[in-house]
Amino acid sequence: MKKILLLFTLFGLFQTAQAQFGLRAGFSSANFEDTNFKPKSGFHVGAYYRAEAGFFSVEPGIQYAMKGYETNNDQTGAKIDEQLSYVDIPVLVRLNFLPALNVFAGPQASVLVSRKYTDATGTNTSTEPIRGYDVAGVVGLGANLPLGINAQVSYDFGLTSLNYFNTDVKNRVFKLSLGYDF
Template sequence: MKKLLVLFFVLGLFSTANAQFGVRAGLNSANFTDFESDPRAGFHVGAYFRKDLGLISIEPGLQYSQKGHERVGATGSPAVKNERLNYVDLPVLLRVNFLPFLNVFAGPQGSVLVSRKLEYVDGSTETTTEPIKGYDIAGVVGVGAKLPLGLNAQVSYDIGLQSANYYNQDVKNNVLKLSIGYDF
């Protein structure tokens, strides 16, 4: 019951005239910290609400995001080629609007692991999510720009704040995102 009341409160907060709904999609470059691997390209897609409060805006969102890593020149038996980790991200961003068209933002992000695909050099795959923690906590920082026709663009960086406990190794997800959005 408490969760339902909180949901109604949050929806009420964002249903006022200064609220903006939008969609966003873009490219990811993801990797683990302190891990011998190369960045993995992926994508993200989702939606957001933006509540303008003058100089600042509050923007919670929901997006599907591909993360992971690649191992160029992998060796061993069996040698790992690449790994894709698919998450649902829940960022809550605070934007500071410096100019009518430019803003910087930061905020926390919770993520839930929804699937995993590990590919070996020999072509075999593994899809179990057991070797990695099922959730992630990160901080998001970035810069955004308003474009004509309701479009916006942003560059952001997700900084892993806790270990993903990948095969009991202390690694964190870090993701560079380039995005295009549209405000309805």
């Protein structure tokens, strides 16, 4: 009964809220936690739906995100490039401190859609060596700019092991983004 009452309360709250659909894209720098690998540069692009209710807003979204790492083989020095492509589904809660500034945090579920491992011997696209999903936390700072444009800086930190070649590693991703509210 309490859950049903909570659902009706939240539904009523968001019925009076302003809602905005938007698109977001930007630069990503990803790596695995606690490794000596170099960060992998990439991009992310997606859509979001923001329901604002005064001081806070809830923003579910979906985006394509490139992750991975770069390193060199210890014996040969040859370059190794690991590109992981995910579909991220964040659900962010934003606290709007000023009309133009907000902080946000929330959970993010991710599904691995492709893998491209390249070294001196060739390319491997099998997703077998890595877990097919990731669960992460997201924190960041956002700014609302004129003309419906917004900017944000965020950090994704994996909460589950990717079990990469039976090794306990987690994704870490720094993102710079620009968005547009319709």
